[in-house]
Amino acid sequence: MKLSNGYDIPSVGFGTFKTPDGETCVESVKEALKVGYRHIDTAAYYGNEVSVGKGLRQSGLPREKVYITSKVWNTERGYDKTLRACEKTLRDLGTDYLDLYLIHWPANELQFGDKAEGINLDTWKALERLVDEKLVRSIGLSNFYPKHLAPILKKANVAPTVDQIEYHPGLLQEDTVALCRGNGILVEAWSPLGRGRILDKPLFAEIAGRYGKTPAQVILRWVLQKDILPLVKSVHAERIRENYEIFDFELSAGEMDAIDALPPQRLSGHPDEVTY
Numbered sequence: 001m002k003l004s005n006g007y008d009i010p011s012v013g014f015g016t017f018k019t020p021d022g023e024t025c026v027e028s029v030k031e032a033l034k035v036g037y038r039h040i041d042t043a044a045y046y047g048n049e050v051s052v053g054k055g056l057r058q059s060g061l062p063r064e065k066v067y068i069t070s071k072v073w074n075t076e077r078g079y080d081k082t083l084r085a086c087e088k089t090l091r092d093l094g095t096d097y098l099d100l101y102l103i104h105w106p107a108n109e110l111q112f113g114d115k116a117e118g119i120n121l122d123t124w125k126a127l128e129r130l131v132d133e134k135l136v137r138s139i140g141l142s143n144f145y146p147k148h149l150a151p152i153l154k155k156a157n158v159a160p161t162v163d164q165i166e167y168h169p170g171l172l173q174e175d176t177v178a179l180c181r182g183n184g185i186l187v188e189a190w191s192p193l194g195r196g197r198i199l200d201k202p203l204f205a206e207i208a209g210r211y212g213k214t215p216a217q218v219i220l221r222w223v224l225q226k227d228i229l230p231l232v233k234s235v236h237a238e239r240i241r242e243n244y245e246i247f248d249f250e251l252s253a254g255e256m257d258a259i260d261a262l263p264p265q266r267l268s269g270h271p272d273e274v275t276y
């Protein structure tokens with residue numbers, strides 16, 4: 001896929017949230033790179049950036065062949081703290097640049113009242129400086145819904161390229177996707193498999209049977225066909241491989257519609273309601 005600033009981004013990302021730091025993380029990153037993933041999604045909050053960096057180096061792939069995203073955590077918002085947070089992330093990963101750096105969650109009114117918008121803008125300005133300093137190639141947002149995104153769009157000097165949001169069957173996020181599309185922002189889907197909790201719906205087994213695929217593959221394919229970039233996590237070699245084998249079949253329009261019509265289901269916190 002291509003970002004609005006001209007950089008390419010590999011169309012499936014390997015997730016690392018809740019991947020235990022140490023051997024498990026190193027090995028799963030290596031396995032993902034062996035299978036063919038070229039895009040790793042991590043964050044300071046995940047506490048495993050050192051292991052992600054080790055996995056990357058042990059894979060033998062040159063740094064520039066792998067797309068790396070990280071995110072500034074909620075305790076580090078604001079101009080100066082964000083700059084320092086990025087330095088730490090670079091050190092922990094053992095790299096001198098990030099492909100993509102995101103604000104992990106917007107400051108919300110519930111916690112910050114009328115200061116929320118200013119905090120998000122200050123954090124954004126730090127990301128812009130990181131681009132100027134060539135420490136980061138692209139910048140973007142995560143968990144920013146229209147209300148959080150609009151003020152950034154108004155004031156940004158460097159345009160956001162990505163918004164990473166909870167997205168899976170049952171959570172289509174139409175308003176956010178429409179605003180992103182209208183502004184050239186690529187949407188990334190986190191928890192595309194609903195953390196593994198939505199896989200047993202009969203519709204997925206039925207569609208999967210038609211193609212000799214698995215429910216997880218059907219869901220990831222559905223995300224891709226929506227022109228949204230799935231980020232998918234596993235620490236098991238067979239699932240890491242399974243989740244990448246989604247380029248050799250295509251869902252019909254009817255199948256896409258049937259998945260779209262599944263009942264609403266949010267599995268994680270709404271950005272306006274979280275207190276972290």
Ligand SMILES: NC(=O)c1ccc[n+]([C@@H]2O[C@H](COP(=O)([O-])OP(=O)(O)OC[C@H]3O[C@@H](n4cnc5c(N)ncnc54)[C@H](OP(=O)(O)O)[C@@H]3O)[C@@H](O)[C@H]2O)c1
Binds near residue numbers: 015018195197236
């Ligand atoms: N920006 C944000 O706020 C945010 C929030 C959440 C996630 N993310 C990013 O998005 C990535 C993906 O989201 P996620 O990790 O929450 O959820 P997910 O990828 O939807 O699901 C991961 C879960 O499903 C299981 N699983 C994976 N592949 C499977 C398969 N083929 N069959 C059966 N079960 C399977 C995994 O178990 P095993 O590992 O045991 O195989 C794990 O428990 C994260 O890792 C992270 O990088 C970002």
